[in-house]
Amino acid sequence: MSDSRLRLAVITGSVREGRFGPTVANWFVGEAERRDDLQVDPIDLADVPIGSAAPTMEPAAETLAALGGLTPRLDAADAFVVVTPEYNHSYPAALKNAIDWHNAQFHAKPVAFVSYGGLSGGLRAVEHLRLVFAELHAVTTRDTVSFHGVWERFDGDGRPKEADGPAAAAKTLLDQLTWWARALKDARTTSPYRA
Template sequence: MSDNQLKLAVIIGSVREGRFGPTVANWFVGEAERRDDVLVDLVDLAEVPIGQAAPSASAPTEVLTALGGLTPRLEAADAFVVVTPEYNHSYPAALKNAIDWHNSQFHAKPVAFVSYGGLSGGLRAVEHLRVVFAELHAVTTRDTVSFHGPWEQFDGDGKLLNPEAPAAAAKTLLDQVTWWARALRDAKAIRPYGS
C-alpha cells in the first residue's frame, strides 16, 4: 500500500439469512477496486458474532476475539462505505450494534452509503444513519448509491443488468468519500481531532 492510498472499509450491514447485501457489496467493491487510490477491506458483520446486544467484558472469549479482530480493522480505516438494506423504514439492528460498540473508530472519518430495498431503495435507512454518524463525529457524504428493487437489477451471478448509472453513482460517491478522507487525514496529522 502506498502512502497515497486510503484504507476503505466497506461494511455489509445485514446479517439475515438469505440477505442480498453481499451481492450489492461485492459489486461495489469491484467498482472501488478499479481505483488506484483505495485499498478495500470488506467487513461482513455476519462474520462477527455480536448478535442483537453488545457483549460485555465478561462475554465468551470467542466473541471478544471476533470483536477484537473487527476493532483494529475499523480503527485502521480512513473511510467507510456502509452497505445497508432498509428494515422497517430503518437500518438493521446488527449494524446499529456494531456502530455503537465501535463508536470512537468512526470519529473524524467520512462515511458513505450504498443502500438497497423496495420502492425507497433503502434511502430511509440512510437518512437514519446520517443522524447516528453525526453523533459519532463522522462526516457523511451527500451522494449515495441506492438500488430500488435490486433483485430485478442483478443477474444470478451478481452482475448488474444495466451497470452504467450505478457505476457513475459509485464513482461520484467514491470521489466524495476519498476527498473527505484525505482532508480529514491531513487535518488530523496537523492537529489531532478534538484538541
Template structure:
C-alpha cells in the first residue's frame, strides 16, 4: 500500500524566478540501496517517470549509488585522493551541485537507512545546502518510514529543507506490474504529484534566494 502524509496538492507550474534565471528546474533522484537483488530500482524507475511528467521539473537526473560508490574510509583531504575516488567524487559533486531539489529512494534496514547512502551524503556538504529534499521509501510493515525520519535529521544538519509529504511502499514485493507500475497506480501517482508539487515550490523559492544572496551556513 502506498501512503502519503497529507492530502496532496495540485501540480504547480514551472516559473521563472524574479531574478530572471530561466533555466529548467533540475531534480536529482538518488537510489540509496546498492544491495544485490535490491527492489529499489523498480520503485525508483516508476517515480522518475512520474517526475518526468510533472510540469515543475525540466530535467530529472537519476543517480544510482550502485554506480557511484565512494570509499568508506575518508582520505586525507590535504592530499590528492586516488584517481578513481577523485573521479567518482567530482562527478557526483557536479551532479548534486547542479540539482535544485532531491528525492531519495530508500529502503529500511534494521530501523534505519543503508550505510552506503549515509556514506555518500557525508562526502558532500555545500551541494545539499538550501535545497529541498523529498523521500520515497519502501520496506515491510513500516514502509521505510523509520528510515525517512532519521534522514530528515541528517539533512537538517546539512542545511537542507525536507518537505512534509513522502511516499512509502509497504511490502512492495510482488505489488508492481510488468509495466513497472504499482497495483494502486492511481493513488500512488496522486501522492507523487503532491510531493513533487511541494518540491517544485521550495526549489523555485530557494533557487531565487540563493541567486540573490549565496547561502551562508553560519550567519552571524
C-alpha cells in the first residue's frame, strides 16, 4: 500500500546563536505531525552549512555536499512551511541563501509561513518572502501563524502559554496548505509545470 500523505518540509530559517526559531519550529512540527494527511520533514538551516556560501555557477565542494543533503529533501516536498523571524524588517540571510540555491524545487508548490518576533511578529519578513516565492513560481497561502512578543508567548517547555489561538491558526494554515498541495500535485501529475 502506498503512502498517500503529502510531504511537508518545515524550514527553520534563522541560524543565529541564541535564536528562538527551533522553539517555534518544534511546536509547529508537533501540530503538523498530529495530522494523518502529512509526512513532516523538519529542515533546520543551521544544520545545512551553506549560510555564507553565495550561489555561484560552480559551487565549492563543501557547498555541493551541503546541497546534496538539502536539495533532494526540498525536491521531494509537496509543500513548505517557512519558520522565520524578522531581521531589519526582512528575513534572515541564511534563508535567502538557501532559497537562492534552489529554484525548480519550489515550482508550482505551496508555501506557508510561521513568523515570530517583537511588535510585528515577523510579518514584514513574510511580506518580503511572498515576493521572492512568487518569482520562484510558488503559491503562498494567505493565512499565517504569527507570534508577536514571542519571548513571552512560550513556556519553559517550548509550548505556547495560551495554546488555543496558535493551535487554531496552525490548523487554518495547514488546511489551506494541504488543499493547495493536493491541487498542485494533481495538476503537476496531469500536466508538468513549465517555468
